[in-house]
Amino acid sequence: MVIQAKFIFMISSEQQIFNQIEKSSNILISFPVDWNGDAISSALAFYWFLKKRGKNVEMAAAPISDTRSRAFSFLPGFSDIKNALDNLAKFIVSLDITNAKVDQIKYILSEKTLDFIISPKDGWFTKDDVATATSGYRYDLIITLNALDLESLGKIYDNNVDFFYKTTIINIDHHPANEEFGQVNFVELNAVSVTEVLFELMRDYKLELIDEDIATCLLSGIIYKTKSFKTPNLTPNSLAVTSELIKLGARREEIVNRLYRSRNLPVLKLWGRVLNNLNGLNDNQLLWSSLFQNDFAETGSVEDNLLEVIDELIINIPQAKLITIFYSLTENPLEEDKSAESNETIVGHNDQSTGLFQTKAIIYAVKNVNAVELVKELNPTGGRKIAYLSSSKPLAIFRQEITDILQNKLDKLSS
Structure with missing residues (x-):
């Protein structure tokens, strides 16, 4: 055998x-x-x-x-x-010329159609002589x-x-x-x-x-x-x-x-504003900061610069799992109004604010946390690392809602 x-x-x-x-x-x-x-x-x-x-x-x-x-x-x-x-595949129009030869070809391009005008040398063409195909990718x-x-x-x-x-x-x-x-x-x-x-x-x-x-x-x-x-x-x-x-x-x-050594001046100024308003929860595993319309105007910065600022936070506060920046495109902070009973600075939608509330948040997940999944009930955009949120609520109210959600989710992840 x-x-x-x-x-x-x-x-x-x-x-x-x-x-x-x-x-x-x-x-x-x-x-x-x-x-x-x-x-x-x-x-x-x-x-x-x-x-x-x-x-x-x-x-x-x-x-x-x-x-x-x-x-x-x-x-x-x-x-x-x-x-x-571009030009991912070709669309081919074929004409059977067995029974009639081509004498002249023209085309007319209109707003919605491309018409080919083909004149035979003798005889005529019918719709049965035309075939279409798509080439390979x-x-x-x-x-x-x-x-x-x-x-x-x-x-x-x-x-x-x-x-x-x-x-x-x-x-x-x-x-x-x-x-x-x-x-x-x-x-x-x-x-x-x-x-x-x-x-x-x-x-x-x-x-x-x-x-x-x-x-x-x-x-x-x-x-x-x-x-x-x-x-x-x-x-x-x-x-x-x-x-x-x-x-x-x-x-x-x-x-x-x-x-890392070529940060422009507006980004550095914005970085200072973010640091000045920085807060931490859960032993700084959750960091958040707030910005207003005037912060962008006075520093000469734009929304896109926020991710560069987040990069700096990641480097300098390694224990952070979530970093969130809240910012308003319509609100400016009121002048400080500190009462005898409270040291809290009042922030509101003042006379220099424009239009309706337009508040946003960027949530950056640093360590094996899915940012979009954390706030999926709020229909975020973005991906696993970064989630983007928008709201028509005032910044203070929106911020409280989001930080409560994030803190609750973070507690569950840690337990």
Whole structure:
């Protein structure tokens, strides 16, 4: 009796990733709509890595108004990131010319239609001679970076759902909440950043392709995610990867100067206002501050600058789990009116305030807390890390409601 042994060789996720890349002709790299610094850096690094491998590759991410993403514009290739998928597929109109040849072709473009006028040399054409078809998609492989799910890609996904369902997806991430939506999923939970994950993939595949620009892009993501190595999630592996990247030519000083030593004056002034009004609950696990219409006007700052201020709070108060900034676009504080019985400063909707109440809040979850989930009953926008809320209530009332909700949720998480 002859026994035949069958050996099944499992292909690792790393091998599957580069097998798919080698088979592909046109590759799309995309990342979430929040333009996270780690995502931007990893997209640019992989973009140049694949180009050096001889691949046709493009990047696309849904547009964002937040000016923070511009901080990464010093990285090579930043301007190559598109905000929409143009010419994703071709629509083909075919005419059967077996029984009649074409003499002349014209077209007329009106507001709602495009009409083709085709004159035969002899005979005539009928509607049965016309056929239509859609060509294959422009890209044959999608690589997503730092995306928990497809919905996090925003309009890049929402406007092209069929394309995403019919095209192979490689999903590279490091978040535990990743939904593993790709045909190939590589989610490294022990990594601090997706750039750390990506470096190890690149190094093990083709180390010689990692030049100074690619190393700089990768290190930018790690520095951003660890707030220049100041956050408690820093690991020995992150430091080891950083050391390797610097040896490969990563420009650490340039990164730090661009991201952390170039705060403009309005941001610094706004930072002072936030600190002046800063409050803490639950041993400073919940931090909140309030701003008014005049705070933006007097400092020359804008709403987008608030996320830069939150970055500074994260670095300087590492025990914080939730950071919330409340701000009003219509209220100004009244002049101080301290009674004999109270030291409380009265704040209200005074004569210089404009229109109806327009109050907002940014909730930033620092440590394994889902910001949107915490306040889901209030229909927030945003994602796991950042939730945005709007209200027509006065700031003081809105702030009390939200801090009560957050404190209650935080107590439940801690129990």
